[in-house]
Each structure stands twice: as C-alpha cells, then as structure tokens.
Amino acid sequence: MAERSYHHGDLRRAILDAAAETIGEHGVAALSLREVARRAGVSHAAPVHHFRDKAGVVTALATEGYDLLADALVAARDQGLVEIGVAYVRFAVGHRAHFDVMFRPDLHHADDADLLAARQRAWAVMAEPVSEGKLAQVAAWSIVHGFATLWLSGAMPPDVAGDLEASARAVAEMLSPGGAGR
Known part of the structure; x- marks a missing residue:
C-alpha cells in the first residue's frame, strides 16, 4: 500500500489519534513513533516534527x-x-x-x-x-x-x-x- 503524502490536513490530530488507537489496541508498551506514523499514513519522521520524541506524543x-x-x-x-x-x-x-x-x-x-x-x-x-x-x-x-x-x-x-x-x-x-x- 502506498504511503500517503506528508501533507496531512491535521497531522498533529492524526498522530494523537494513531497513538490512542495503538495504545487502545495493544497497550502503552506497543507505542512507537514508527507505528504511530504508519497508522497516520505519514513518513516515520513526521511525528518528530510535531512532538520531538515518543515522550512528546505521550505528553500531548x-x-x-x-x-x-x-x-x-x-x-x-x-x-x-x-x-x-x-x-x-x-x-x-x-x-x-x-x-x-x-x-x-x-x-x-x-x-x-x-x-x-x-x-x-x-x-x-x-x-x-x-x-x-x-x-x-x-x-x-x-x-x-x-x-x-x-x-x-x-x-x-x-x-x-x-x-x-x-x-x-x-x-x-x-x-x-x-x-x-x-
């Protein structure tokens, strides 16, 4: 499946939703920036632009x-x-x-x-x-x-x-x- 463009309507919201979805399905231990990016349909580096690191996503x-x-x-x-x-x-x-x-x-x-x-x-x-x-x-x-x-x-x-x-x-x-x- 082709990765969606990084020009996301609301990347921050998409990343938070993907993080919540991951945690809801597999627990906090399964959370990674790579998994969040995959679920949000963006490059693996995209979450870093908004949140710096995994702790930043969890903080938000x-x-x-x-x-x-x-x-x-x-x-x-x-x-x-x-x-x-x-x-x-x-x-x-x-x-x-x-x-x-x-x-x-x-x-x-x-x-x-x-x-x-x-x-x-x-x-x-x-x-x-x-x-x-x-x-x-x-x-x-x-x-x-x-x-x-x-x-x-x-x-x-x-x-x-x-x-x-x-x-x-x-x-x-x-x-x-x-x-x-x-």
Missing part, C-alpha cells in the same frame, strides 16, 4: 486526557460529588488510552507546562466538592480512580462487573456523608 495525549477529564467533570459538577465520581469512571472507560498515560509520569515530560495546567484544572474540579481537606480529596479521587482501574483491568468481582454506571454510582455514593453505611 496525557494533556488532552486531562482536558477531556476536566470537561467531563465540569459537565457533572452541578449534579454533585456522586455524579462527578461517575463521570470520572465513565471518562476512564471511554478514553482508555488517555487514562492509561495520564498517570504515568515515567512516560511523558512531567514538567510540561500545558500538561501541568491541564492536570491542575482536572484536580481542581475533582477536589472542589470535597470540603474536608486535601486528604479527603485524595481519598475521594483514590476511590473512583481505583474503581476505574479495577474495571479496566478486568479485576472487578463478577457480581459487581455487570453495569458500569450503576456500580460506579454505588461506589461513588460512598463518598457522600453517610454513604459508607448504605
């Missing part, structure tokens, strides 16, 4: 992930803490490739200004409804993040793994006052 994907997460959390914010938790889980499952790289600073440029800003924005929306302080905020995040991670890895007990939304909501309800006893 993680940044995009934090922005998408923040948007999802903002959309749920008026519905309260439980729905923010459900939105977090829904994001993780719906944007698995992003989720897989967002929390892997060993794979991206952890000091990237855009990444740091996007991460802070997502954290602020997540933390806002938890007024009990930083440790309570981290606890709330840990619960929904852990649930999402267990769900994605297939490690969820069978009697919980049936309905993502209902299970995520039941777990997130434990975040609200009196919720743990339900």
Whole structure:
C-alpha cells in the first residue's frame, strides 16, 4: 500500500489519534513513533516534527486526557460529588488510552507546562466538592480512580462487573456523608 503524502490536513490530530488507537489496541508498551506514523499514513519522521520524541506524543495525549477529564467533570459538577465520581469512571472507560498515560509520569515530560495546567484544572474540579481537606480529596479521587482501574483491568468481582454506571454510582455514593453505611 502506498504511503500517503506528508501533507496531512491535521497531522498533529492524526498522530494523537494513531497513538490512542495503538495504545487502545495493544497497550502503552506497543507505542512507537514508527507505528504511530504508519497508522497516520505519514513518513516515520513526521511525528518528530510535531512532538520531538515518543515522550512528546505521550505528553500531548496525557494533556488532552486531562482536558477531556476536566470537561467531563465540569459537565457533572452541578449534579454533585456522586455524579462527578461517575463521570470520572465513565471518562476512564471511554478514553482508555488517555487514562492509561495520564498517570504515568515515567512516560511523558512531567514538567510540561500545558500538561501541568491541564492536570491542575482536572484536580481542581475533582477536589472542589470535597470540603474536608486535601486528604479527603485524595481519598475521594483514590476511590473512583481505583474503581476505574479495577474495571479496566478486568479485576472487578463478577457480581459487581455487570453495569458500569450503576456500580460506579454505588461506589461513588460512598463518598457522600453517610454513604459508607448504605
């Protein structure tokens, strides 16, 4: 099959989409600039022009992930803490490739200004409804993040793994006052 021209309509978007596709199908370990270029239909050197290196691609994907997460959390914010938790889980499952790289600073440029800003924005929306302080905020995040991670890895007990939304909501309800006893 002939390689498409390097004059791509939106090369940056095509590379990020190809990276997300690769990660979604084969995991982060399978990601390479050569594979991303092949999937995007461009020369193997094309990704370097936009991202410098593989870590640059992962950084951009993680940044995009934090922005998408923040948007999802903002959309749920008026519905309260439980729905923010459900939105977090829904994001993780719906944007698995992003989720897989967002929390892997060993794979991206952890000091990237855009990444740091996007991460802070997502954290602020997540933390806002938890007024009990930083440790309570981290606890709330840990619960929904852990649930999402267990769900994605297939490690969820069978009697919980049936309905993502209902299970995520039941777990997130434990975040609200009196919720743990339900």
